[in-house]
Amino acid sequence: AQSVTQPDIHITVSEGASLELRCNYSYGATPYLFWYVQSPGQGLQLLLKYFSGDTLVQGIKGFEAEFKRSQSSFNLRKPSVHWSDAAEYFCAVGVESGYSTLTFGKGTMLLVSP
Amino acid sequence: DTGVSQDPRHKITKRGQNVTFRCDPISEHNRLYWYRQTLGQGPEFLTYFQNEAQLEKSRLLSDRFSAERPKGSFSTLEIQRTEQGDSAMYLCASDTGSDTQYFGPGTRLTVL
Numbered sequence: 001a002q003s004v005t006q007p008d009i010h011i012t013v014s015e016g017a018s019l020e021l022r023c024n025y026s027y028g029a030t031p032y033l034f035w036y037v038q039s040p041g042q043g044l045q046l047l048l049k050y051f052s053g054d055t056l057v058q059g060i061k062g063f064e065a066e067f068k069r070s071q072s073s074f075n076l077r078k079p080s081v082h083w084s085d086a087a088e089y090f091c092a093v094g095v096e097s098g099y100s101t102l103t104f105g106k107g108t109m110l111l112v113s114p
Numbered sequence: 115d116t117g118v119s120q121d122p123r124h125k126i127t128k129r130g131q132n133v134t135f136r137c138d139p140i141s142e143h144n145r146l147y148w149y150r151q152t153l154g155q156g157p158e159f160l161t162y163f164q165n166e167a168q169l170e171k172s173r174l175l176s177d178r179f180s181a182e183r184p185k186g187s188f189s190t191l192e193i194q195r196t197e198q199g200d201s202a203m204y205l206c207a208s209d210t211g212s213d214t215q216y217f218g219p220g221t222r223l224t225v226l
Contacts, residue, residue, distance in 0.1 A: 004156075032213055043118075043205060044157070044217040051213065090156050094213060101147065101170065102215060104156030 002027040002093045006105035013081045014113050021076040021108050023091030032094035033074040034102065035065055039087045047089075050074065061085070086112045116140055118218035120206050126224045127196055134192045135221045139208030146189050147215060148181060150174065151203040160204075163189060196225045 003026045013019050025031055032051050036044040048059025055067040065076045074091060088109050092102040119138045127133050139146050144165050149157035160179070162170045165186035175181075178196075183189040193200055203222050207215040 034214075036217070041222070043120075043219040044207075046214060046216070049214055092156070101159040101162055102149075102157070104158070106154070106156050 002031065002095065002103045004091050004093050004103055004105035006089075006091055006108050008108045009106070010109045010111065012111040012113055015083050016080050019076075019078045019081045019085070019110070021089050021091075021110070023074045023076065023105060024072050025074060025091070025093045026072065027093055027095070029095075030069075033065075033067060034092040034094070035059065035063070035074075035076050036090045036092060036104075037087050038090065038107075044090065047076070081110075081112055083112045083114070086110055118206055118208055118216055120204075120218040120221050122221060123219060124222050124224075126226065128226050129196060129198060131196055132192065132194045133196060133223065134190055135204055135223075136188060136190050137206030137218060138188045139206070140210075140216055143208035143210045143216075144186065145209050145211070146183060147207045147209075148189070148191055149205040149207065151205055151220070152201075157205050160191075193223075196223075198225045201225045 005024045034049045035047040038044050047063050048057050050057050050067045058064050088107045090104050090107045092104045094102050121136045146163045148160040151157040159172050161181050163183040178194045181191045203220045205220045207217045209215045
């Protein structure tokens with residue numbers, strides 16, 4: 001069975017600074033990988049996804065993520081954080097074929113300081 | 115807005131009562147999922163429908179939980195004899211074979 005580890009529960013970043021959120025997955029084949037963002041009391045919004053091809057994927061709101069098979073990682077990055085980026089970020093993995101129930105990590109809460 | 119909608123957004127109930135939540139997926143999305151999210155955790159899969167057929171249920175879905183999607187459109191999730199441990203956010207998602215699930219805003223259940 002697949003699993004996802006987000007090692008950082010909380011991260012605080014100054015506004016304007018760069019951001020990297022870590023995600024490691026465990027799955028025997030090529031995974032489908034996702035990053036979602038959740039604002040307080042809200043559902044999940046898809047930031048970006050990786051299925052195949054170029055290992056650097058671009059998403060909404062200036063986010064990008066890089067799939068590294070050798071490290072089983074799919075880290076999320078943003079070059080300059082805005083106060084509105086404060087939220088909880090979830091990495092998720094889906095299986096490769098057919099329908100795909102997602103397995104989520106426990107999330108990383110991003111705090112943005114002025 | 116043609117996104118996934120859920121109703122109600124919040125539900126407070128007393129232990130032992132039954133509750134029912136509704137999810138309306140994006141039009142023409144034939145796959146619908148229910149997840150549960152407790153405080154400090156990521157969402158956990160509960161059950162999955164393809165059209166009206168319920169094809170998979172997680173072991174998290176005890177026999178007090180039942181889900182339906184009678185006409186392959188909206189879905190309901192019922193919890194009977196609620197317990198305090200059922201307090202959580204219940205999320206619905208849908209997709210159409212693109213393997214990208216779109217989530218609704220969730221229903222937050224509080225069991226007193």
